[in-house]
Amino acid sequence: MALWLGITLIVVALIGGVAIGFYAARQYMMKYLKENPPINEQMIRVMMAQMGRKPSEKQVRQMMAQMNKFQDK
Structure with a gap:
């Protein structure tokens, strides 16, 4: 037992x-x-600058919104 x-x-x-x-x-x-978020706005700006683009603030915010939406799923 x-x-x-x-x-x-x-x-x-x-x-x-x-x-x-x-x-x-x-x-x-x-x-x-x-x-410590995986990607922040500064990283997006640097990434777009490396691709030869000068992003506007609107584009950066749109990309952040997409990243946050993807992260929430």
């Missing part, structure tokens, strides 16, 4: 650890991406 109780507690602890670890990792990544 004590063997089954021990095995059950190990399995429950393993499942709980995986769930808590997943939740903690997800929260950490969401916070990290919010503080």
Whole structure:
């Protein structure tokens, strides 16, 4: 009887650890991406300048809106 109780507690602890670890990792990544977005307006300006274009502010904002829309999906 004590063997089954021990095995059950190990399995429950393993499942709980995986769930808590997943939740903690997800929260950490969401916070990290919010503080350090993958692409910002300055990066878009540099990228367009490297392609030989001088972007207007409207174009930069449109591209940021598209990036944010894509990131939310």
